[in-house]
Amino acid sequence: MTATTDDEATRLFTAQFGGEPDGVWSAPGRVNLIGEHTDYNDGFALPFAIDYRAVVAVRLRDDDRVVVVSTAGGDPVETSLDALDGSRISSWAAYVFGIVWALGEDHGRDRLTGFELALHSDVPVGAGLSSSASIECATAVALDELWSLGAERASLVLAGQRAENTVVGAPTGIMDQTASLFGEADSAVFLDCRTQEAVPVGLGFAEAGLEVLVVDTRVSHDHATGGYASRRESCERAARALGVPALRDADLDDLQAAFTDGRLDEETFRRARHVITEDERVLETVRTLRSAGPRAVGELLDASHASMRDDFEISVPEIDAAVAAMRAAGALGARLTGGGFGGSAIGLLPRERVAEATAAVREAFAAAGFGEPGITTVSPSPGARRDG
Structure with a gap:
């Protein structure tokens, strides 16, 4: 990911909302080196985070409105915190709204305030590279910081999974969010899906040519x-x-x-x-x-x-x-x-x-x-x- 990707999210934010965001956060897509359909069977997987990322520029509001927009096009999508009750949502905004709902369930809705968010992603959609989890995880780390939740990354993994399962309606496991949140350079993440233990394993691809x-x-x-x-x-x-x-x-x-x-x-x-x-x-x-x-x-x-x-x-x-x-x-x-x-x-x-x-x-x-x-x-x- 280049600085241009960050710039795209910030540029859209300024054009849509005016002023500057409170910050810019990103999360990667992933490739699974091996271990497919093992995650929801309490098994093992070996994904790694990749150099394609979803970027969110976010600013808190002083009310309960949530407004999101994407460089992929379309009108802004707006809702309120009270309206996010875990119901299915069919648009791309489900990945953002699902995280808001899950974090509210975990930490209490009284700790949440509204926000504006602009998304730009270069993770290919529909390619099996986890474009959805990259949006969820970028949103999760942004809101965790802005709302001062102090959540452990392992709990953000589960929040992303619940968002995917409940609000998006996809019965996925925890592999994608784990790779996106725990990835390291030149390493895969050895994931025990039962214990949620995530251990880096050096890959050494570059050194091996x-x-x-x-x-x-x-x-x-x-x-x-x-x-x-x-x-x-x-x-x-x-x-x-x-x-x-x-x-x-x-x-x-x-x-x-x-x-x-x-x-x-x-x-x-x-x-x-x-x-x-x-x-x-x-x-x-x-x-x-x-x-x-x-x-x-x-x-x-x-x-x-x-x-x-x-x-x-x-x-x-x-x-x-x-x-x-x-x-x-x-x-x-x-x-x-x-x-x-x-x-x-x-x-x-x-x-x-x-x-x-x-x-x-x-x-x-x-x-x-x-x-x-x-x-x-x-x-x-x-x-x-x-x-x-």
Whole structure:
């Protein structure tokens, strides 16, 4: 993110509201290196914050009005603090208003005052890079400071999740907000989704001469609609059949036994198998990064993609084409990243192969008649912060 991104939010704020904001805060999107659909199963994930960020310029008011505007366009959206009761909201403002509601639930509504907020984000929307959590987390750290709440970052993670689940209506876990709030430069966040423990794990991509290439298929997904929710329901159904609190507590022997004796149908068996094996891949990736370095994790990324494609069935032809093209062009490993049903694929590539891989993906998409993808590299970056 450049200073221009901060400037865009401040410029919009001044144009819309007049004067200067009380401050400017930002939070990053994220790439999940490995560990997909494990978070709501109390499992493990290994995301990292990226150098694309949502920026909010905010100023407190002396009444209970909340007015938000975005450089993405559209009229300002206005409400009152009293009107924010946890009801579903369908516009982008849900990410801001949901945080306001959640913080009010946590700290008492009497500590809240109205505010004006201008948003600018360069996190691609619908790409599986967590544009929504970046808005939630930028808003959360801004309001935590302006309202003098003194909240721990772990509690802001949960506030973001509740905003997403209740006000946005997307049944997501805590991974995205954790990456956005706890990210560090050149590191991933090893997340235990049951305990909420977040431990930095050095990645060393730059030192190893590696780049992470992100291919945004521009096939948009929406976590508030059916595919994501149905996968979560399958996982919960499997855990009930296995008699465990969550799939994190099951192993493949348990799963096979439940399938053999008829407690699980074939589809639910495959959904659960993805989660159980994905947890193991996350743990093995952390061990491998610590013992052998980033060039040794490629096969784990490949295995993760195969599991998402075949067992969890959340890939799409565009994602599979991007993964195959990056591998053919020299990627050490490649996989879908994010919730699936569109979004992005990532490839871990030697720096000297990035141009070749980019061209290969574009050629593969053109040959298949797919739309033009968005392709960029990302770097592991710091989490949410005050910028000005």
